[in-house]
Amino acid sequence: MAQIRFHEITKKYPGTSTPAVNAVTFDVPEGSTCMLVGTSGSGKTTLLRMVNRLIEPTSGEIIIDGKNILQENPIQLRRRIGYVIQQVGLFPHMTIAENVRVTAEIAGGWSKEKLASRVDELLELVGLPAKEYRQRFPRQLSGGQQQRVGLARALATDPAILLMDEPFGALDAITRARMQDELLRIQRNVRKTILFVSHDIEEAFKLGNQVAVMSEGKLIQIGSPVELLAQPVNDFVRRLVGGDNILRQLQYLPVADALDNRPEAVSSAHWGDVPTCSEDETLLQAMLQLLETNAPALAVQRKDTDNLLGYVTLTSINHAITRVRGNQNVPEGTHI
Numbered sequence: 001m002a003q004i005r006f007h008e009i010t011k012k013y014p015g016t017s018t019p020a021v022n023a024v025t026f027d028v029p030e031g032s033t034c035m036l037v038g039t040s041g042s043g044k045t046t047l048l049r050m051v052n053r054l055i056e057p058t059s060g061e062i063i064i065d066g067k068n069i070l071q072e073n074p075i076q077l078r079r080r081i082g083y084v085i086q087q088v089g090l091f092p093h094m095t096i097a098e099n100v101r102v103t104a105e106i107a108g109g110w111s112k113e114k115l116a117s118r119v120d121e122l123l124e125l126v127g128l129p130a131k132e133y134r135q136r137f138p139r140q141l142s143g144g145q146q147q148r149v150g151l152a153r154a155l156a157t158d159p160a161i162l163l164m165d166e167p168f169g170a171l172d173a174i175t176r177a178r179m180q181d182e183l184l185r186i187q188r189n190v191r192k193t194i195l196f197v198s199h200d201i202e203e204a205f206k207l208g209n210q211v212a213v214m215s216e217g218k219l220i221q222i223g224s225p226v227e228l229l230a231q232p233v234n235d236f237v238r239r240l241v242g243g244d245n246i247l248r249q250l251q252y253l254p255v256a257d258a259l260d261n262r263p264e265a266v267s268s269a270h271w272g273d274v275p276t277c278s279e280d281e282t283l284l285q286a287m288l289q290l291l292e293t294n295a296p297a298l299a300v301q302r303k304d305t306d307n308l309l310g311y312v313t314l315t316s317i318n319h320a321i322t323r324v325r326g327n328q329n330v331p332e333g334t335h336i
């Protein structure tokens with residue numbers, strides 16, 4: 001595993017007047033997934049490709065596990081970094097197994113036997129049973145299956161870091177959702193540090209521990225999905241993350257945001273009788289439970305101890321959403 005640290009990283013392409021990436025500083029903690037979102041041309045791909053030095057920064061530092069990668073040999077660096085893009089680019093005349101194997105072969109350091117079993121293991125990991133798919137050719141696979149091979153190939157050298165640039169962008173919505181679920185499953189097993197460019201805010205919220213919002217080369221805000229929804233730094237972020245979207249707020253905000261200690265809807269005699277829910281449930285889950293049970297309130301319990309934290313009611317949920325929607329703190333001079 002590895003941590004990625006960007007420090008004042010800047011890229012100015014020759015002949016352009018403004019930097020594509022402008023003094024960006026943030027950390028991607030080890031084993032976590034950071035989603036890069038933002039408008040078209042905001043510098044996401046440029047930032048991503050500086051990590052494996054397909055693009056050389058103009059200034060600043062990228063530190064991986066304490067080392068400035070700009071002082072490393074780029075070829076060796078890329079062995080430690082998997083790279084998945086939308087155009088999978090499989091070799092058409094090679095079988096699936098050969099396509100996966102070739103990356104590890106180029107990287108070197110693997111015996112033939114180890115490689116063969118590694119390929120099978122990787123195909124299984126990405127949901128392609130090796131027996132069935134090993135000998136097929138890329139043209140005999142669907143787009144989603146080809147994308148799985150792309151992911152297996154990126155994982156072939158067991159890199160600590162995965163860079164993913166819109167990997168599921170060309171897939172239909174159902175296949176995309178399935179691939180996202182697969183990635184979450186794989187990530188639970190392999191725990192890579194992932195930097196992932198996406199245009200799809202649902203995808204960013206679903207996959208990201210952190211979401212980094214970029215605009216015009218600058219990092220505007222970075223935080224967990226809930227932080228971005230609840231405390232967007234400006235209108236641009238609020239619009240981008242769908243801060244106006246009540247359903248999304250209900251889906252992501254935790255019940256802890258809507259606690260009411262003594263709701264009027266529950267007389268004190270009945271406080272012990274109301275249904276319970278856990279503090280890590282979302283406002284949407286709580287709301288559905290309230291509607292289904294017709295209860296005046298839910299008692300919110302601490303996840304580990306079952307201790308009572310407070311109550312939620314439809315009114316307190318409504319207040320929480322209203323509070324979030326009114327929470328616009330636009331810093332002076334923020335240009336978007």
Ligand SMILES: Nc1ncnc2c1ncn2[C@@H]1O[C@H](COP(=O)(O)OP(=O)(O)OP(=O)(O)O)[C@@H](O)[C@H]1O
Binds near residue numbers: 013014039046
């Ligand atoms: N090789 C290049 N030479 C000059 N300018 C470039 C080059 N590559 C990218 N740019 C410019 O740098 C800026 C950032 O591009 P980049 O591809 O990183 O943005 P992005 O956020 O990934 O965009 P998109 O979401 O559309 O893929 C854009 O203004 C783009 O035109």
